[in-house]
Amino acid sequence: MRIPWPFRRNRRWVRQVDAYVDDRLTPVERELFEERVAESDDVRQALDDTWALKQRLRQMPQHPAPRSFQLTPEMVEKPALRPVPRGSIVTLRLAQGTAAAALAAFAVTGAIHLGTAGGEDPATGPQPAADLAEDSADAPAEDAERGAGPMAESAADDESRAADADGAEEQPAAETADTGTDNGVFLPIYASLGAVFALALGAWVLTRRQIRGTWR
Amino acid sequence: MDGPGEQPDDQLASLSKDGSLDAFNMLVERYQQPVYNLCLRLLGNQQGAEDATQEAFLSAYRAISRFQGGSLRSWLLRIAANQCKDELRRHKRKYRAGSLEEIFDTIDQPVEVSDPAESPPTRVERAEVARSLQDALMQLPFYQRRAIVLVDVLGYPYDEAAEMCETTTGTIKSRIHRAREKLRGIVRRNPELFGPGSRLED
Numbered sequence: 001m002r003i004p005w006p007f008r009r010n011r012r013w014v015r016q017v018d019a020y021v022d023d024r025l026t027p028v029e030r031e032l033f034e035e036r037v038a039e040s041d042d043v044r045q046a047l048d049d050t051w052a053l054k055q056r057l058r059q060m061p062q063h064p065a066p067r068s069f070q071l072t073p074e075m076v077e078k079p080a081l082r083p084v085p086r087g088s089i090v091t092l093r094l095a096q097g098t099a100a101a102a103l104a105a106f107a108v109t110g111a112i113h114l115g116t117a118g119g120e121d122p123a124t125g126p127q128p129a130a131d132l133a134e135d136s137a138d139a140p141a142e143d144a145e146r147g148a149g150p151m152a153e154s155a156a157d158d159e160s161r162a163a164d165a166d167g168a169e170e171q172p173a174a175e176t177a178d179t180g181t182d183n184g185v186f187l188p189i190y191a192s193l194g195a196v197f198a199l200a201l202g203a204w205v206l207t208r209r210q211i212r213g214t215w216r
Numbered sequence: 217m218d219g220p221g222e223q224p225d226d227q228l229a230s231l232s233k234d235g236s237l238d239a240f241n242m243l244v245e246r247y248q249q250p251v252y253n254l255c256l257r258l259l260g261n262q263q264g265a266e267d268a269t270q271e272a273f274l275s276a277y278r279a280i281s282r283f284q285g286g287s288l289r290s291w292l293l294r295i296a297a298n299q300c301k302d303e304l305r306r307h308k309r310k311y312r313a314g315s316l317e318e319i320f321d322t323i324d325q326p327v328e329v330s331d332p333a334e335s336p337p338t339r340v341e342r343a344e345v346a347r348s349l350q351d352a353l354m355q356l357p358f359y360q361r362r363a364i365v366l367v368d369v370l371g372y373p374y375d376e377a378a379e380m381c382e383t384t385t386g387t388i389k390s391r392i393h394r395a396r397e398k399l400r401g402i403v404r405r406n407p408e409l410f411g412p413g414s415r416l417e418d
Contacts, residue, residue: 018393022374049400057368060346063256065248066266069273070241076277 010036013043017050092207099200106193113186225288232280240280244273247289250370251296257365258300260354268303272296290379297362297380304358352402360395363388368396 013036019025020033037044223242231239251272255265272295283291353361353369359381366377367388378385 015393018389018396024374046400049403050396053396053399053403054368056345056349057364058371059342060257060349060369061343062249062253062370065252065269066262068245069248069252069269070244071237071273071277073237075274076237 010040010043010046013037013040014046017043017046020047021050021054088207088211092204092211095200095204095207099197099204102193102197102200106190106197109186109189109193226285229280229283229288232277233283237277240277243288243292247292248273250289251292254293254296254365254370255300257350257353257369258297258358258361259303260350264303264307268296268299272299275299287376287379290376293366294380294382301358348406349399352399352406355402356395356398360391360398363391364395364399367392 013033016025016029016033020030025033037047223239225243225246228239228243232243248269252265252269255268255272256262259265259268272292276292276295279295353365356364362381363377366372366380367374372380374385374388378388381388
């Protein structure tokens with residue numbers, strides 16, 4: 001704690017107040033200190049405060065022991081004085097079970113999610129869009145091959161490029177939409193299981209700490 | 217022949233090391249008051265102090281084989297102070313300063329002061345001051361509180377307090393100096409603690 005500003009000039013003497021009050025100064029130091037006390041109001045104030053504080057602390061009541069603290073053979077044999085409350089054990093087991101169940105459900109959900117995404121037949125999922133793109137690309141090319149002339153050929157090339165571009169854009173869009181649907185289903189499940197796991201883990205840690213505190 | 221009450225500490229400690237619970241319980245009877253008062257001033261809570269005192273004696277009994285001689289009182293008070301430190305660490309919220317008003321009401325009741333000749337108003341005033349001082353003590357860090365309780369409240373000399381705290385006398389002096397500074401600051405903000413004529417005269 002900072003010494004209040006009036007005492008800073010007399011810091012050396014204020015530090016000696018404790019030693020003076022506790023009678024730890026040599027006769028010479030004591031005489032010098034008393035001279036300083038006579039000259040300085042700050043040092044005298046610090047001395048008065050310390051005397052008063054020491055006296056008040058010494059007067060704090062000493063209480064008789066409220067009961068006998070003698071040890072009994074049972075107390076000495078048992079590892080702890082206070083038993084663990086039954087509720088704590090139940091809470092601990094419940095939290096353990098819930099955390100384990102949440103973890104297992106998380107794993108199962110993950111496996112189902114991966115199985116759904118990885119095992120999908122490429123011909124049945126987003127394929128129609130790709131087929132459509134392929135068809136639309138092929139059709140004008142066939143027209144051009146039938147000999148419609150340079151203009152027609154050029155138009156066919158343009159259409160083919162456009163169709164290619166459309167197909168290229170359409171396919172990823174279809175895949176994105178598909179993945180988005182999967183995430184839309186699984187994300188809340190993951191979040192819920194994660195929250196349940198975290199809560200159960202928290203309850204387990206707190207209960208375990210409480211039990212340790214009881215048994216220590 | 218000496219009665220069991222007059223047996224020296226060393227002898228009772230030796231018997232306790234051999235497994236005599238009766239001998240150890242004589243030591244408990246001898247020292248339960250200072251141990252309880254130390255716990256009470258360190259924790260500021262009657263129930264907590266009782267629990268800590270009981271635990272301290274149990275720990276002491278289990279560790280009596282490691283007692284190397286010297287002052288048994290210092291050894292017991294050291295164990296009790298460590299027990300209080302553990303208790304405070306485990307239940308920080310319970311012993312937080314400022315949340316103990318109802319608890320202080322029960323530990324420094326006017327009826328428990330030692331001098332029965334004291335007039336009731338003086339008794340009430342002293343109890344009030346003790347209550348406020350206990351509140352102020354609870355605002356100190358544990359190591360400073362332990363030092364000032366041992367020296368200023370319970371009246372042990374510096375060297376014995378140092379032994380109880382497993383530190384040097386210089387460290388104890390330093391802790392007490394800082395604790396008194398803080399307490400002076402707290403008391404200055406609550407001047408009702410310092411009545412007129414409270415300065416001790418040489």
